Amino acid sequence: MGCSSSMSMALLLLLLVAAADLTTVTRSAWVGDYASNHGCGVTAVAELCDPDDESANRACSDACHYSGCGGGRCVFLPSSSGGASRGCHCR
Template identity: 70%
Template structure:
């Protein structure tokens, strides 16, 4: 009987494992990113900065969510910024590019 070892034991073909792992990671990233974007306000215009406590200029995911929220609103993207005089304030916001 010419059977592959894994198939004879009823096991799973491990060649599909990397593909499955990639799909799981991609879906988790999409869900996480969608949750961030959903928390951003959508009633702002291009060239405007709106207060957003979730925005953190040092965090890549927060900047990407800000950019996505601005893009979905018709702008060329956006970036998290600190609000206040000279950009040294403690409040944070999302600035949408024109």
């Protein structure tokens, strides 16, 4: 293996670690915002929660788990104005 190959591998490893760290920080911030407001069987309004986004669903589930529930899932909430907001429902 040449020097440039070793440097490329080191750079790739550094980028992967940085990307994983950024994802963890973002997800942790989301969980921290909503974890204290959850109760089991309750849906808390959480605009960052997206039912179609698996990472948002994992964060919702984590927030519910930290509150002593068996997990959770992002849901759309109907509103009186006819639109829908988002929430995290804990089981």
